Amino acid sequence: MFSVTPEEFQSNWKPKFFVIFAGQALSLFGSGLVQFALVWYLTQQTGSATILATATLVAMLPQIFLGPFVGALVDRWNRRLMMIAADGAIALATLVLAGLFWAGWVQVWHIYVILLIRSLGGTFHWPAMSASTALMVPKEHLARVAGMQQTLHGLVSMVAPPTGAVLLGLMTTQGVLAIDVVTAVFAILPLVWIAIPQPVRLQEEQGGQRTSYWQDLKEGFTYVAAWPGLLGILVMAVLINFLLTPTSSLMPLLVTKHFGLGALELGLTDTLWGVGMIAGGALLGVWGGFRRRIVTTLLGIIGIGIGIVMTGLAPANLFWLALVGMAVAGLMGPIANGPLHAILQATVRPEMQGRVMSLINSAAIAMTPLSLAVAGPVSDAVGIRTWYVFGGVFCLLMGVAAFFVPAIMNVENNHSSTPTLEPSVPTASVLD
Incomplete structure (x- = not known):
């Protein structure tokens, strides 16, 4: 696999970073469409507040309980490959759900499972992208990039729901889900072709042995506490x-x-x-x-x-x-x-x-x-x-x-x- 140092990437960072950023923005918009489409489907089909609340809780569980454990893996594994795998898993899960809708076999528990998988993918993707951004963007520009990301989230939160409503009036639920799969592909392609800097582990810098996963996990808690x-x-x-x-x-x-x-x-x-x-x-x-x-x-x-x-x-x-x-x-x-x-x-x-x-x-x-x-x-x-x-x-x-x-x-x-x-x-x- 090709590799690049932070210094090499940052020497001409804007074209490469913003191609990745654009792909992630499209994927985020697609996720907003899926969220609206699934909430609307559950509302129309069940009218149950309990089912809607359960769907929300299911989507939170991986981030709440697995986040710290996933973080240690993010720091051990190749972050670029992790983002590709996470986006790919989310797209595949959404494609399976679209197939269930198309066949008329979808059940509420199917939606719960897909929401869980999508959330799990996001639990890997977000820290990997956030940590990679710190190596791709010069420190003096990090706050500005963070501002752009905040603007993006605001735009998606405003535009995705009405767009989803319009699309549901023009096509089936599986059609909306298929759009998300396409946007995920646009997020993956830049990651395939653009090398992203990886951190050098402190132990490797000092010529020490590679630590175990559990040592890394404990080190994360200790680092924050200290x-x-x-x-x-x-x-x-x-x-x-x-x-x-x-x-x-x-x-x-x-x-x-x-x-x-x-x-x-x-x-x-x-x-x-x-x-x-x-x-x-x-x-x-x-x-x-x-x-x-x-x-x-x-x-x-x-x-x-x-x-x-x-x-x-x-x-x-x-x-x-x-x-x-x-x-x-x-x-x-x-x-x-x-x-x-x-x-x-x-x-x-x-x-x-x-x-x-x-x-x-x-x-x-x-x-x-x-x-x-x-x-x-x-x-x-x-x-x-x-x-x-x-x-x-x-x-x-x-x-x-x-x-x-x-x-x-x-x-x-x-x-x-x-x-x-x-x-x-x-x-x-x-x-x-």
Whole structure:
């Protein structure tokens, strides 16, 4: 297999990276179409909230429970081949499901299985792509690239559902699924022809023996635990996801019960949030953020908190204020997430990034079912707006407080002094 060093790739990185980026963008759009098509099918065929909730949970399980374990594999295996295999597995699973639809044999459990396989593929693909980006893109451009990625996600979240609805009016469900297979091919082809840099493992650099998988897994946990700034970021990510995830699920009730409005206004909240996200990603892509990326991230977190508080405090006769709040929250999302992602890509050792990215992502996603389970009863007891106000204020205060935590503020500066971790004997406690 051909290989390339980070320095060789970065000498002319833009044409190669953006060809890969374009392929991944098409695949992401195809995935958005599949998500809409399957949710619509389950809604039309079953009308069951339990089935829809189960489908959502099934899609989360691999990321929650397998993420940290997959991260160690991402750092051991060839990341380019891993992305090709992940995209290929997702495409093959989708093709099988399209065949089941075409034959008229599809059952709900078939959809669950395919969702599980697609999620498993994504669990491998995301950390591999994220860690590879850190080696393909010069450090000074990482925040801008992260802004472009945030803009892409915002566009897909806005464009894919209505496009899926139009396509379902023109063709069958299997036709929509087939489109996703084609977009996956466009994602795979650049990866086949473009060499992607691979990290040099520290032990190999020092002439040591290759460590075992279980040693690598333990090293990932130890690496995060031994770095106070990184650990602080992990705690913040978990708390923010716990507090803000329910705001999306509670929005239909806020619009109907508090504002006394309907589906059109509910759609406007999603639209304004998406427009804000696109604008925030575009702003970050052009601006790049402050020189100290952590400052940009913390200001973004504060801005998200302000937007959520505005939404929760809006009186029943001032729905426009809630729309402004959602737009502000959407705008500040990329401002918070983009630089944070760039910090991790620029400061975490390249051969550790799969483990660190997967661990943080899994911990954050794991809060989703827990927060939804808590937010429902709490909102029923004290009011829907209370969760918005409390969550937004806590998010705002956490962003302000982080400015006074030296470990977090210096997270970009002290990575070189992070202790070098020697290979250790794996213990059962790693799996607990």
